[in-house]
Amino acid sequence: MEFAEFAARAEEMAEESGDLATTDLVSDLLRDAVEDLPIVVRFLQGRVYPAWDAMTLDVGPALVHESIARAAGPNVDADDVETKLADIGEIGAVAGSYDFGGQRGLDAFTDADSEALTVASVDERLREIATTTGDGSEKRRLDTLFGLFNSASSSEATFLARLVLGEMRIGVGEGTVRDAIAAAFLEARDGDDVDGDHVDGGDATDVDSDDATDEGSDDATEEGSDDATENESPVYAVERALQVSNDYGMVARVAREEGRAGLEEIGLEVGRPVQAMLAQAGSATEAIDEWGEAVVETKFDGARVQVHADGESVSLFSRNMDDVTDPLPEVVEFVERAVDVPVVLDGEVVAVADDGSPLPFQEVLRRFRRKYDVERMRDEVRVELRAFDCLHVDGEDLLDAPLHERHERLRQLLGGTDAFAEPAVSSDPDEIAALEEEALEAGHEGIMLKEPESTYAPGKRGRNWLKRKPNVETLDLVVTGAEWGEGRRANLLGTFLLSARVDGAGEHSTKNGSAAERDGYATLGKVATGITDEKLESLSERLEPHIEHESGQTVSIAPEVVFEVGYEEIQGSPTYESGYALRFPRFIGVREDKTAADADSLDRVARLADAQ
Numbered sequence: 001m002e003f004a005e006f007a008a009r010a011e012e013m014a015e016e017s018g019d020l021a022t023t024d025l026v027s028d029l030l031r032d033a034v035e036d037l038p039i040v041v042r043f044l045q046g047r048v049y050p051a052w053d054a055m056t057l058d059v060g061p062a063l064v065h066e067s068i069a070r071a072a073g074p075n076v077d078a079d080d081v082e083t084k085l086a087d088i089g090e091i092g093a094v095a096g097s098y099d100f101g102g103q104r105g106l107d108a109f110t111d112a113d114s115e116a117l118t119v120a121s122v123d124e125r126l127r128e129i130a131t132t133t134g135d136g137s138e139k140r141r142l143d144t145l146f147g148l149f150n151s152a153s154s155s156e157a158t159f160l161a162r163l164v165l166g167e168m169r170i171g172v173g174e175g176t177v178r179d180a181i182a183a184a185f186l187e188a189r190d191g192d193d194v195d196g197d198h199v200d201g202g203d204a205t206d207v208d209s210d211d212a213t214d215e216g217s218d219d220a221t222e223e224g225s226d227d228a229t230e231n232e233s234p235v236y237a238v239e240r241a242l243q244v245s246n247d248y249g250m251v252a253r254v255a256r257e258e259g260r261a262g263l264e265e266i267g268l269e270v271g272r273p274v275q276a277m278l279a280q281a282g283s284a285t286e287a288i289d290e291w292g293e294a295v296v297e298t299k300f301d302g303a304r305v306q307v308h309a310d311g312e313s314v315s316l317f318s319r320n321m322d323d324v325t326d327p328l329p330e331v332v333e334f335v336e337r338a339v340d341v342p343v344v345l346d347g348e349v350v351a352v353a354d355d356g357s358p359l360p361f362q363e364v365l366r367r368f369r370r371k372y373d374v375e376r377m378r379d380e381v382r383v384e385l386r387a388f389d390c391l392h393v394d395g396e397d398l399l400d401a402p403l404h405e406r407h408e409r410l411r412q413l414l415g416g417t418d419a420f421a422e423p424a425v426s427s428d429p430d431e432i433a434a435l436e437e438e439a440l441e442a443g444h445e446g447i448m449l450k451e452p453e454s455t456y457a458p459g460k461r462g463r464n465w466l467k468r469k470p471n472v473e474t475l476d477l478v479v480t481g482a483e484w485g486e487g488r489r490a491n492l493l494g495t496f497l498l499s500a501r502v503d504g505a506g507e508h509s510t511k512n513g514s515a516a517e518r519d520g521y522a523t524l525g526k527v528a529t530g531i532t533d534e535k536l537e538s539l540s541e542r543l544e545p546h547i548e549h550e551s552g553q554t555v556s557i558a559p560e561v562v563f564e565v566g567y568e569e570i571q572g573s574p575t576y577e578s579g580y581a582l583r584f585p586r587f588i589g590v591r592e593d594k595t596a597a598d599a600d601s602l603d604r605v606a607r608l609a610d611a612q
């Protein structure tokens, strides 16, 4: 395909404002691209290399300005181009504003003016630029880019400049390309008797993988449910192949040549990163309600890493699939030592203290993308791998295997090393709360809850992985009652009734009406979780002097002692006087520095409940 044709189509796309119409324009272009299909698909996205490839064009604005100036003639220099850019605001329009052509000066391009640029020749020259290194490479890069501009028409120059700088400005996102691939090669055409299946035309389930940062960005497909019809749509087949391969050009070619069946065959390739599966926020009760039981893993406070080992060398990729092998040599060395078959592992890189305890996430960042001083930093911040998933072992893809099987594989590979933490399985919210407490006490970020039967869904932020982080907000509540324990805890107070302070009790009513609150305190819940036997003893000693009444197991206690408690959620509830109840409250400690008058007020509880 001639580059002029590509530029004309791109111009049409830029002028089209409707999503569906744009998708149609793209799918027409893909059908017409013939042998240039992979290149055209990448060019539409402002790319020369696929997203997973560590190779990049790496041409900066200065080189582009200089090349444009040279092609524009002896009266134009890079400063003029920059002045114009400041005026017009966009490099494509600047490039398109010059009348190129007729410039001689390079032997290599003496005939260039008469030769039309093609998509393939532009691709070839740009790859030449990307691989030109060493002495004099800047000049050779400049010569090659100048040669391209020198042969370009106004519209070609516009899209060449944008392509080189990676921003096409034609309103074609990843979702549009995905839909267009499906429409061009998998869906029935007009006049066929099978209905095409179109996922609402736009970027609704777009996977936006070009986040600026790896960490904490919300960048994935929100997955409502695993809807069978959705999974059968051609768009789904394309999306899945993209998530596994991150290669739009290859996926388009396979869709055209081998159809859906071919796409389904696209598997993992060691060395080519897969999009990371992500988590939604969720609670233990939700997990148990939905799955019966949950796999409970530690949520490590580090940076996501995907490990690819081919048996000889190890590569590490970030959550955005950038190559982070070089900054993390001890992770590479560990994998080389521990694993002798090809594998793809998913995990977290954490910074650890000398005693192996986790350090805050900020410490990992000092190592994660470092280009210089890697060895020096290695002495300052020690990093280690914590693997939590296994996507491939020795020729076998495990994306569609259930989590418990993937864990088993991981155990076989890394069991007994610090890189593998044995996950728990539980159907008991209290047990999960205790595991969470343990994880937090050990300095981790919290826990992850995962559906034991779930497959690995690349790029999805689905309901099969739920992240439980502790609530940042805790409450300081007054103990106004307790219950004696049972068995060996019979002489210890076990469960504690908690109350919030009611400001100006009497005037100020609680959510359930002002009737029940006692002495300016309204009950909110009971806490029994998170307390060791030893702690129970000291709490009993601390509270016994304040017992006012006893009736059977239950005692009421004068409001004197303040507990700090964490919780999963504040719910409206008819059970307690305040009208609220804490879901999964857990004991954090006694606020020795606070009196009952300093405890949190019901107003604050109401505000926190509203803010949830």
Ligand code: AMP
Residues within 6 Å of the ligand: 215, 216, 217, 278, 279, 297, 298, 299, 300, 301, 302, 303, 304, 319, 348, 388, 448, 467
């Ligand atoms: P968030 O960044 O808060 O959305 O939490 C998801 C991130 O937690 C993942 O992308 C991982 O980097 C990290 N993480 C830590 N431990 C785990 C684990 N056991 N399973 C999955 N993700 C984990």
